[in-house]
Amino acid sequence: MSAPLLEARGISKRFGGVQALREVSLSIRAGEVYGLIGPNGAGKTSFFNVLTGLYSADQGEVRFDGQPLPLGVPHRIAGLGIARTFQNIRLFGAMSALENVMVGRHIRLHTGVLGAILRTPAARREEADTEARAHALLRYVGIDRLANQQATHLSYGDQRRLEIARALATEPRLLALDEPAAGMNATETAGLRALIEKLRGDGMTVLLIEHDVKLVMGLCDRVAVLDYGEKIAEDVPDVVRRDPRVIAAYLGREAADA
Amino acid sequence: MSADPKLKARLGIALIGVALAVLPFVVGATFGNSWVRIVDFALLYIMLALGLNIVVGFAGLLDLGYIAFYAVGAYLYALLSSPHLATAFPALFAVAPGWPVWAVLPLGALVAGLFGVMLGAPTLKLRGDYLAIVTLGFGEIIRIFLNNLNAPANITNGPQGINNIAAAQIGGHALNRPLELFGVMVPGVHLQYYFFLALTLLVVFVCVRLQDSRLGRAWVAIREDEVAARACGINTRNVKLLAFGLGATFGGVAGGLFAGFQGFVSPESFGLLESVMVLCMVVLGGMGHIPGVILGAVLLALLPEALRWGAVPVQQSLFGKVLIDPESLRLLLFGIALVVVMRWRPAGLWPSALRKRELAAHGEAA
Ligand SMILES: Nc1ncnc2c1ncn2[C@@H]1O[C@H](COP(=O)(O)OP(=O)(O)OP(=O)(O)O)[C@@H](O)[C@H]1O
Numbered sequence: 001m002s003a004p005l006l007e008a009r010g011i012s013k014r015f016g017g018v019q020a021l022r023e024v025s026l027s028i029r030a031g032e033v034y035g036l037i038g039p040n041g042a043g044k045t046s047f048f049n050v051l052t053g054l055y056s057a058d059q060g061e062v063r064f065d066g067q068p069l070p071l072g073v074p075h076r077i078a079g080l081g082i083a084r085t086f087q088n089i090r091l092f093g094a095m096s097a098l099e100n101v102m103v104g105r106h107i108r109l110h111t112g113v114l115g116a117i118l119r120t121p122a123a124r125r126e127e128a129d130t131e132a133r134a135h136a137l138l139r140y141v142g143i144d145r146l147a148n149q150q151a152t153h154l155s156y157g158d159q160r161r162l163e164i165a166r167a168l169a170t171e172p173r174l175l176a177l178d179e180p181a182a183g184m185n186a187t188e189t190a191g192l193r194a195l196i197e198k199l200r201g202d203g204m205t206v207l208l209i210e211h212d213v214k215l216v217m218g219l220c221d222r223v224a225v226l227d228y229g230e231k232i233a234e235d236v237p238d239v240v241r242r243d244p245r246v247i248a249a250y251l252g253r254e255a256a257d258a
Numbered sequence: 259m260s261a262d263p264k265l266k267a268r269l270g271i272a273l274i275g276v277a278l279a280v281l282p283f284v285v286g287a288t289f290g291n292s293w294v295r296i297v298d299f300a301l302l303y304i305m306l307a308l309g310l311n312i313v314v315g316f317a318g319l320l321d322l323g324y325i326a327f328y329a330v331g332a333y334l335y336a337l338l339s340s341p342h343l344a345t346a347f348p349a350l351f352a353v354a355p356g357w358p359v360w361a362v363l364p365l366g367a368l369v370a371g372l373f374g375v376m377l378g379a380p381t382l383k384l385r386g387d388y389l390a391i392v393t394l395g396f397g398e399i400i401r402i403f404l405n406n407l408n409a410p411a412n413i414t415n416g417p418q419g420i421n422n423i424a425a426a427q428i429g430g431h432a433l434n435r436p437l438e439l440f441g442v443m444v445p446g447v448h449l450q451y452y453f454f455l456a457l458t459l460l461v462v463f464v465c466v467r468l469q470d471s472r473l474g475r476a477w478v479a480i481r482e483d484e485v486a487a488r489a490c491g492i493n494t495r496n497v498k499l500l501a502f503g504l505g506a507t508f509g510g511v512a513g514g515l516f517a518g519f520q521g522f523v524s525p526e527s528f529g530l531l532e533s534v535m536v537l538c539m540v541v542l543g544g545m546g547h548i549p550g551v552i553l554g555a556v557l558l559a560l561l562p563e564a565l566r567w568g569a570v571p572v573q574q575s576l577f578g579k580v581l582i583d584p585e586s587l588r589l590l591l592f593g594i595a596l597v598v599v600m601r602w603r604p605a606g607l608w609p610s611a612l613r614k615r616e617l618a619a620h621g622e623a624a
């Protein structure tokens with residue numbers, strides 16, 4: 001197969017006494033849905049934060065489409081084509097759904113101060129195009145009828161969809177979703193699954209953190225498992241499911257929690 | 259169907275235009291020309307409040323030192339349009355600098371904008387209370403500099419301030435002198451009014467255009483959730499610096515106008531209380547909502563004058579003597595107004611529609 005779209009090598013990250021990531025290496029191929037699972041506190045979100053530049057890594061590097069990623073500089077990483085959603089939804093609450101998606105276009109737009117003030121033909125065209133694309137993305141995720149609703153007034157499931165639309169607005173090549181099904185009911189989860197299938201069908205590469213095992217196993221081409229910041233398995237779902245270390249990690253934690 | 263609201267809007271704009279055009283004559287005829295002067299000041303406050311609104315209202319960066327940029331604009335104008343430099347440094351200035359207003363105001367805007375970026379750069383990682391403290395310190399530093407830069411070289415003339423500042427001249431006519439137009443004597447305060455009004459309208463226009471743009475959205479995004487804004491590809495450093503710089507620019511222009519209007523500047527006019535006053539205009543009026551901010555500025559600019567005018571006679575007729583002097587009464591009423599507005603209208607007197615719904619929703623949930 002072709003070279004991986006994303007290749008992380010030896011990523012480590014420490015918070016005080018907690019080793020959140022321990023030399024994590026993984027590679028994601030273009031076009032696949034790649035699952036990242038693990039018990040609570042395993043370091044999944046930390047990995048996302050490093051990958052999208054919100055945290056810098058203590059060690060390691062990430063190559064994206066062959067180029068090293070500027071870790072720690074989120075807007076440049078977004079520009080290179082990695083977009084994400086958040087485990088605890090982070091929308092721009094006072095804005096409408098449409099405006100939220102329009103903000104996602106920011107890095108693809110060029111209007112500066114003068115262009116905005118003079119409303120040059122180029123600025124006007126860009127603005128109209130931004131709005132049209134934002135509507136198209138809301139339609140894509142199925143919430144265009146809510147375009148002019150305030151983001152915080154959307155239902156939980158719709159807020160998750162809106163976050164996906166906003167991420168897509170940056171024109172990513174890799175879409176990273178942090179527990180998109182968390183808090184969703186069965187119908188909403190089924191809808192989400194259909195949406196991710198549609199994304200895959202349209203050629204998007206998806207990195208998915210998820211606790212819903214059924215969703216992960218049914219959707220992902222490959223799955224990696226983190227435990228205490230360490231990658232303990234990486235394979236197709238059927239193999240990972242039977243891996244004794246994975247079973248031990250989950251059962252061990254559950255036994256300890258009980 | 260579609261022509262009707264458009265026509266209505268045009269009619270509204272025309273009415274407002276006529277009202278603004280005759281305002282100084284109506285006010286002057288009813289209350290006297292000292293009230294036209296007060297209206298002129300209200301226009302300056304509108305500019306200041308709109309500038310601060312970019313930083314506080316749009317980008318959500320609490321700035322308690324904003325008046326420093328007003329001071330920068332005012333002193334720059336004062337130095338370039340008064341005999342002070344020629345008196346203090348006769349070796350350097352053979353004649354007093356007399357820069358024309360069309361050169362001083364843009365320069366003041368530019369220099370104030372640079373000061374804005376200078377303040378913004380070291381505070382980029384700060385938010386909320388911490389940012390407020392640092393900006394407060396910055397405002398005080400500027401004021402203290404102005405107070406003390408009279409030795410060893412007398413640049414600002416210290417606490418005495420700078421006198422004899424030339425009024426702005428347009429078409430060879432100084433705006434503090436009356437002008438005969440079509441047989442009507444138009445007093446200087448009226449001329450200043452039209453000059454200030456033109457610049458205020460320009461500031462409003464720029465604010466509206468910026469708000470409805472990629473940059474305005476980026477500011478609000480940072481205010482609403484900085485982490486998400488960064489993940490969306492917004493270069494938060496640049497966009498914040500832009501907010502600080504542009505906001506300061508308006509302050510610099512207003513400061514220049516103030517200096518030319520008063521003919522005199524001193525550090526006293528640029529204290530912390532002035533910064534707080536402008537911040538209150540933004541917060542009371544409706545943070546981030548341009549019409550609300552304008553309303554806030556007008557109300558708070560007129561309130562003290564109305565009190566000065568009415569407080570003494572009203573108290574005398576009620577109690578036979580003056581119990582509270584107008585200045586204390588002003589601060590008292592001001593405090594009460596703040597508490598009342600924050601309690602019952604936390605988003606301000608005239609908040610923007612979406613924002614209002616947001617706060618209503620929070621109320622329901624609580
Ligand atoms: N900013 C931070 N400061 C300090 N510790 C942190 C920080 N972020 C994460 N951690 C710690 O790093 C570890 C991994 O956290 P992380 O959020 O990455 O786990 P996770 O796998 O996403 O868990 P969950 O399934 O609960 O979301 C945890 O022990 C957490 O407390």
Ligand SMILES: [Mg+2]
Nearest residue numbers: 044045046087
């Ligand atoms: Mg997590």
